[in-house]
Amino acid sequence: MSKKFFALASLLIILSLTLGACAQPRPATLKIAILAPLSGAVPTFGVSTRDGALLAIKEWNAKGGVLGRQIEAIVEDSQCEADPAVNAANKVINQDGVKFIVGEVCSKASIPVSEIAEEKGVVQISPTSTNPNVTVKADGTTKQYVFRACFIDPFQGLVGASFAINELGAKTAFILLDQGNDYVRGLAENFEQAFVEKGGQIVGKETYTSSDTDFSAILAKVAEAKPDIVYLPDYYNIVNLVTAQAKEKGITAPFLGGDGWDSADLDRAAADGGYFTNHYSEQDTRPIVQQWVKNYQAEYGSVPDALATLAYDATNLLLAAIQNAGTDDPAKVKDAMAAIKWEAVSGTITFDQYHNPIKPAVILQVKDGQIRYVTTVAP
C-alpha cells in the first residue's frame, strides 16, 4: 500500500515538474489583448476598433516590433456589455498572461474591465470610452494603470453646447437620453450643464430605454416644445430610429449628437441636417491623417472611421510607452505612458492627471448623404 502510494506520489511530482516546465516557455512575443464588441449592439464599432489596432501592430512588427520582440494580438469579443467584457479580460489576463489591454469600446464595458486591470496591475488603454469613471475611481483618485485615447464626456458635451449656442445660435434645447447607458448619460448631463451655463434653456428632457423602437410618444412632446436643437447623444442604431420618426412628426430642429453617430450604418437620409462631435475627420489635411487614411485604405479598402483611428492611436500610444519604458513591466510602462507626448492621428496627445488625453475635437454634419467637416474646437 505504502509502496503504491509512494510510486503514485513520485509519478505525480515528476508529471507536475514536466508539465510546469512546458507551461512556462520563454515569452518570445509581446502579447497585447484587444477587447472589441464584435457582436452585440454595436458590431461595426468592434470591427473598426479591431482593424485599427491590428494595423498599428502590423506596422510596428514590420519595423521590428517593440523591444526587439514581435507583437502578438489576442482579439476577444467583449460585446459592449459588462459581463462578456469582464470574462474576456479575466481570460486574457489569467490564461494568456497578457499585461497590456487595448479596449473596451463602450464605457459600460470598459469601467468593469478597468477595475480588473487596476487590481491585477495590467495596463489598459481604452480607445473610445468617454465616461470619466473609466480612469477615475469612485473616491476621485486616478486609476494608475488605466488610460484612454479619446477625450471625455464633459468635453464632448461642452463642445456640443458651445457649438449649438455660438455657431447655430440655439437658445432652447430638448435632450433625449437612455438613462441606462453611462455614455449617453455622461454626454447629456454635461451638455445640459454647459448649455445652461452659456445662457441656453433646456425646454424638455425625456428618457427611453435601449430596446425601444417606438419613439412617437416622446417625439410628440418634442414637436410640442419646438426647441431650437434636439440633443441625442446615443449610438447610431437609436439615432436612425429617432431621426426617421422625427421627420414624420414635423420636427425641423436639427439633431446634435456625439461620436456614437460615427458609423457606416448611420442612416444618412434620416439624420440629414444633424451635427455631431467627433474625434477626427478624414477630411483633415494634416499629413499624418492623410498617410493613415491611405494605409488603412490599402489594407481594408475603406476610409477609416473614428473608432479605427482611436484604436490605432491607442495601440500606438501603448507601444510607444513600452518602447520609452524599455521594459514590458506594467508598473514602468504606466509611468512612461503618463509622461508621454505623442503625435497621434487624432491630434497631439498628452495625458492630464486623470489619464485623459488633452487634444482637439471636430464637429461634423450629415448633409445630402455625406459627412462634412464643419469646424475644429480646441480644448
Next chain:
Amino acid sequence: MNAQPPTLLERILKGKWIGKGFLLLVGLVVVWWVGGKALQSPSLFLQQIINGIQLGFVYALIALGYTMVYGIVRLINFAHGDVFMFGAFVSYFSVGLFQLHLWPVRVFPGLSPTAAIILGTVSVILLSMVSCAILAITIERIAYKPLRDAPRISALITAIGVSFFLEYFGALPFVFTPNFITYKRPFEIVTWYVKDGIHRLEIGTEAPPGSVIFSNVLIIIIIVSLILLVGLNYIVRRTKIGKAMRATAYDKPTSRLMGINVDGVISTTFAIGASLAGAAGVLYATAYPQVVFWMGIIPGLKAFVAAVLGGIGSIPGAFVGALIMGQAEVISAGYISTPMRDAVAFTILILVLLIRPTGIFGEPEREKA
C-alpha cells in the same frame, strides 16, 4: 353557539368585490389623471392617442396569432414573436434586395403611381405573410406535432427553444447578421396635419401649433389590419375550415371522430396566425424603420400580454386587448416616462392574472376530455 354574522372587515377581506373595487379605484385614478393631462394640451393628447392606435393595431395582428393557437392547441407559442421578426426580414430583403415593390411599375408602365405603390406594397406584405405561414407550418410539424400528446409544459418549453433558435440562427453572419439594419420602406412617407381641415405637411417643415399630425403609415396600418381582421373573422365564422377550427378548439377527440382532419386544422391555424404576424412585421418595420434579429421579443411579449388581457383564446379579446395595450403604453410613455411603458405593460399582465385571469372576453376554462 350562534354563528356570528360576518363583520364588515371580514366581508371586505372575503368578498370577491375587493378585486373589482380595487380595479374600479385604479381605473378612476387613471381616468382622472389622464383627463387632467388631456385638458392641459388637447392636441398633444390626441397626438398620443393616434400614436397609440398605430402601435395597438400592430400588436393586434400579433396577438391574434397567440390567441388562435392557444384556442386550439392550448399552447402559448413563444416563437410567434420571432415569426414576426422573420416577416419583417422577408420584407426587408424583398424591398431592399429584389425591389419587389417596384414590379407593378416595371410590368405595367402605364399604371398610375398611386395604384403602383398600393399594388407593390400589397405584394410585399403578401410575400411576408406566405413566407411566415410556411415557416410556421414547418415549425409546427418539426417541433410541436411530435409533442401533441405530451404534457403541456413540454410543448411550452419547446416553444421557448424554437424562439431562441430562430433568434440566434437569425443572428448568424450569413443569415440576418447581428446588426441593426435600416429598413427601406416600400413607399415614401406622406404626412398630414389636422387643424381647420386636413393639410399636407411637407417633410422638413413644421406644423402650426396645436395641430395633430398623422402619416400614411398610420392609414396603411389601420387599413391592412382591418382587412385582415375582417378576413380572419370571415374565415373563422363562415367557412368550412373555420367551422373545423372552432370544433377542434371545443373538443379535439370528438372532432377527430366526426371526421375532421385535426392535424390539418392545427397546421392551418398556425399558418393563419403566422401570416398575420408576417403582415405585422412588415407594418412594424415600416412604422419604426429598423430590423434586427431580436426585434420580435418585446413586441411578441407585449402582444402576448394583450392576448391575455383580452382573454386568451378569444379573437375579439385579442383585438381589444391590443388596442388597450397600445394606448396604455403610449400614454405612460408620454405622460410618465418612456422606461415606464414596459413596466405598465407587465403590470397589466400581473393585474389581469390576479384579478381576472380569464381576461376581458375570456370564459372560464372548460374541462377537457
